Amino acid sequence: MGKLSLIIKREYLAKVRNKSFVVMTFLSPILMVGMVALVVYLTKINDNEIRTIGVLNESNYFSTDFQGTESTSFVKIRDIDLEAAKDSVQKIGFYGLLYIPDEPDLEKVASRSFFYTKDSPGSNILDNLEDVFEDRLRLRRLQELGVSVSDFESVGNNFEINTANFSGEQNLKGITEIKAFIGGAFGYLIMMFIIIYGGFVMRSVIEEKTTRIIEVIISSVKPFQLMLGKIIGTSLAGVTQFAIWIISAILMFGVLILVFDIDPSGLNSGASNAPGLVGGAAYMAASDSAMQLYANELFRIPWIMLITFFLIYFILGYLIYSSIYAAIGAAVDNETDTQQFIFPIILPLMLAIYVGFFSVFNNPHGPIAVAFSLFPLTSPIVMLMRLPGGIGEGGVPIWEVAVSILLLIVTFIGIVWLAAKIYRVGILMYGKKPSYRDLLKWLKY
């Protein structure tokens, strides 16, 4: 135990003192936040640009319908023909020209109207224009049917079904997605951690081989001790780095929100734009109570359970993958030879993430989700995406969790045993790029 902790300490210090590690630790959050800031900034610039659209209206309709907005303004063009209008609009540098021909009836006017632009137009502008036409056409048809505008609005066109689980508790729309998203975030975290720090473990093993210190060390400690110490030390360094990132990200976003004066609640309001003419105060109250419900629901997510399982899946999953990485590092002489072995490791990780996002989000307890949350190489990620729904009734069946963890433990023991064998032989092999067949042979040494 004494030797193991010595190795862990050395690996940890070697990692955190490494210059590029230090630089990455402090630069990454700045880069991340900087990128977000840049995106926000650019979006603002983009939105501030006012696009001017020329309107050549030869019909008797739409005379007052095209009103300028924050980002678009309309300029009426009169008394010239279409070709001349196109020319002049282009010369002045307008964004586009809306041509409305003179036809006897509205339907025809609408269907023969054209919007000319230099490049293909932005979708938000098209939406604006189409809305105007749609409104006008709808009004016309309503008139034909003899329905007044106020009657039509009172009909309403939005309906959301109430949902509840069998024990009668009310469900909130979208909460499944939110839960899956939280699980997905955990899963994604595991994947990133495995790829980044597994790679560190691998490079550290390669370094010991290329500096030829490996034989000196394993004449003092067991290769397995060295491998384990390396994995643990590197992951502790990783946890340190992640902790610094999370803390500094929170601080930086705080600063960002102050500097750019972003209203965090504004991010949600767009999605919940209620239709109809509900009064401002009532609307606020409604959204507040919805927020309250969501908040309650989020509090009701079994966080302690979730974090416990996150730790279990994280530790087991990480140990499985990083011991494979260590074995790869031991098998090769330099990093360029690792590619052929790395791809098969990344594959199940990517698969887990994609299956998670495309299948588990829609149907957290469907057959695909179940299969991938039992398969040990994908279960750490996929199971975590399912778990926010709870365990037992309404959530993941207890037996699935038990089998998944059991399989993970068995795989963990098996893989670590195999990896340790490859590692033990590989660290003393120089000068030859091994094939998969060589690795199989090493298992028998």
Place this chain on the structure above:
Amino acid sequence: MNNILVAKEVSKQFGNHIALNKVSLEIPKNSIYGLLGPNGAGKTTLIRIINQIIYPDQGAIYFDGKPLQPHHISMIGYLPEERGLYKSMKVGEQALYLAQLKGLSKADAKSRLKYWFDRLEIGDWWNKKIQELSKGMAQKIQFIVTVLHEPKLLIFDEPFSGFDPINANLIKDEILQLRDKGTTIIFSTHRMESVEELCEYIALIHKSEKLLDGKLSDIKKAYKNNIYKVGLGVQSTNGLLEDLKDKFHILSSEYVDGGIQLNFTVQLPSDDTGPFLSHLSGKANVNNFTETIPSANDIFIRTVQTK
């Protein structure tokens, strides 16, 4: 127990390749033991088995009379042929780490390192990084780390490869002093000259098998074949050589100094030199008469060829 290490019929196979085939050795305490053989003979495999880096398929190793066990690691010092240090670690830190891995306490390791650093006059290197050191400097560190925990058995695999002559001499002197203090030393090498100089005992390993082992002087005795170099002062070419050629097995001969000196080598039927010398007496002046003792290299080549 007079043997620090005994190997009994140790065999090791890698896939289809037999690395060691029933190799038995006895390494006496307080000796310098040469493990000789060409590259790829199996020396390093045997050494790795002694260091418990790999395990034999068959056979057993006894350390100081007891079956080899993990805790024996702290009583063995090993300088591998493929050796190196962490590049980006500081000298002192690294030496401390390696010493602690061998089971020394931090304080103990520190005071012993101070002693050795002063002894080899490298005290001011403590805070340097390995990548700032030259190869010869790094080798001094490696040597110190190998001997620091005062092992009973030291194993050097090709210790002088890569050492410059000055450092090689320095290390040789240190090794001899360690021997005088009671340490047993195993030398693995394919360079025979260093063997003649240092080793009391040798074992020859070739193609995974031990060909011979024992005390170097005994082996030499066994391998000497009664060949003598003789220098005679003669008056003239008076038929003495022809007479000798009739009666003895002359291997080569030549007249030097204008014909007044006859040098030749002769192989006698036994190590009794009496008949030969009495045959010469009265016929010529014996200026010199020496027995040629085979070098380790000769023995090695002869053994490998007769095998």
